[in-house]
Amino acid sequence: MSPAPEYANSEVLVASLYRTISAFNDGGEIASISEGRVPIRGRKVDGTVVANRDRGRKPVGAALDGESMHALLHNVLESPKLPNQSAKRFLQITPLVGETxxxxGSARLAGNPWPAGALIRQMIWLGSPNPSAAQDTWGKLFHALGVHEDDDVFARFLRDEICAWTGAQWGAGLTVPEEDDASCLPEGELAGRASPARQFCEDLDAVLAAKSVMTRRQWTSLLEALVRIAAVAHVAWVCEVHRQIWACVLQSLSGAEPANVRETIYPRDFGYLTYGMAPISELRDRTSTYLSARLGLNAVLWGLQDCGKDFTGKLSSAADVQALCDTVKENRAALAGMGAVIEDLSDREARTLRCRRGVGANLMEFARHVLYQRQVANPILRGYDQGYVLRKRSAAKSSPWVCVPGPVAVLLLVHCSLAKLAGPRSVHRLAQHMAAYGIVVDHRKIDSNELGSQLRMLGLVLDSPDAESGMLLVPPFPQVRPVREGARP
Known part of the structure; x- marks a missing residue:
């Protein structure tokens, strides 16, 4: 995971995606805007709006005066702040258009925030069968994020008005990543294996196809829900792959021949959340095993380097892992004391391995803030976030967080689960689709649990005695043509 995730929420992920996928036309100069410059520009924009409001002026080309623009940014478009941010003054805007x-939308207000959009780019490349398909998906996403003449009138107004006030226009050109920043796995590497990144690429097609049948705000909410479900699932999947890679290397250190490496390191079934259950301990355990695996792998690689047997592979495929295992097995004698070294390192880095600090703490913070329903300082806006995956079991402050996806997330999952199909399907199909993102739910219990109630409330099911569990899924956007089965491996 590079860069390693840290704090983010769904809106930070989408805002950073805008900055990652395209440059800006900033006063006639085509340039990318780094994450660290975003808060600085936000303070400048806010100051400009306040100055124009106080003087009764507005920039050339703007339709709103200073008073109206201030209300637009601080009331209409403002994204709720967290309870610990209530006293802080900064612009936090819903990312409806690229100009915002x-x-x-930066992850932090100071320092050098991590580029959250790079994680989405990495998911597209890892989930695509080849670089050409990844470029195609990246280009379609760029086009969909733009505001065109067929977008609703508010989106077009917002694009032009914010550009007039900031001087920065989004969409100056598609940014193509360097080879080191995004690379695909060998073709067929994940065939028959669970992969949230691959499922994300398939579902992204379905979400892009639905853009024309809803408003910009509705579509952005749908995209945010997909990104937050897929991003944390992908990070959890990477943790699992690292754990299995380390298990193979440990076998080689003991002199045993690892079984089929590809079969071992890529799970067939992947689950890290259970519907209705509290997931925090599971997330912490997965993160801790990832850190232990990284520590062990790095120690072995350093040990090989010390004995003059450098491993030059990238560990970016099952073949590379097999090559590392062969190298370790050939040099077992030179690595004889490696167990004691790893044990000593584990003792010294105990707080890190327990996710109390460093990368582990950042990963836990990332997972919590992306999956949690947004906790807001203003109680009037407590219903703002409807695309969450985890919510509190009750209103009590000490109430645990449980896996109960919100209405927008459920709407998204139903739409994507039916995107390749023309005929009706039972809720078993929905349970299979959720399992692709590591969310485990028993389809036989949907009829009687809260998910079934949500599906009925949203009009996404029909009760049918002939269907499994007695419930048939209803497409939320029947106007959207199904994506052809087999269009993407």
């Missing part, structure tokens, strides 16, 4: 990403 020039001054809002």
């Amino acid at each position: 990403a020039s001054f809002s």
Whole structure:
């Protein structure tokens, strides 16, 4: 995971995606806006709006005066702040159009925030069968994120008005990643294996196809829900793959021949959340095993380097892992004391391995803030976030967080689960689709649990005695043509 995830929420992921996928036309100069410059630009924009409001002026080309623009940014478009941010003054805007990403949506307000959009780019490349398909998906996403003449009138107004006030226009050109920043796995590497990144690429097609049948705000909410479900699932999947890679290397250290490496390191079934259950301990355990695996792998690689047997592979495929295992097995004698070294390192880094600090703490913070329903400082806006995956079991402060996806997330999952199909399907199909993102739910219990109630409330099921569990899924957007089965491996 490079860069390693840290704090983010769904809106930060989308805003950073805008900055990652395209440059800006900033006063006639085509340039990318780094994450660290975003808060600085936000303070500048806010100051400009306040100055124009106080003087009764507005920039050339703007339709709103300073008072109205201030209300637009601080009331209409403002994204709720967290309870610990209530006293802080900064612009936090819902990322409806790319122009807002020039001054809002960074992971932190100071320092050098991590580029959250790079994680989405990495998921597209790892989930695509080849670089050509990844480029195609990246280009379609760029086009969909833009505001065109067929978008609703508010989106077009917002694009032009924010550009007039900031001088920065999004969409100056598609940014193509360097080879080191995004690379595909060998073709067929994940065939028959669980992969949230691959499922994300398939579902992204379905979400892009649905853009024309809803408003910009509705579509952005749908995209945010997909990104937050897929991003944390992908990170958890990477943790699992690292654990299995380390298990193979440990076998080689003991002199045993690892079984089929590809069969071992890529799981057939992947689950890290259970519907209705509290997931925090599971997330912490997965993160801790990832850190232990990284520590062990690095120690072995350093040990090989010390004995003059450098491993030059990238560990980016099952074949590379097999090559590392062969190298370790050939040099077992030179690595004889490695167990004691790893044990000593584990003792010294105990707080890190327990996710109390460093990368582990950052990964836990990332998972919590992306999956949690947004906790807001203003109680009037407590219903703002409807695309969450985890919510509190009750209103009590000490109430545990449980896996109960929100209405927008459920809507998204039903739409994507039916995107390749023309005929009706039972809720078993929905349970299979959720399992592709590591969310385990028993389809036989959907009829009687809260998921069944949500599906009925949203009009996404029909009760049918002939269907499994007595419930048939109803497409939420019947106007959207199904994506052809087999269009993407």
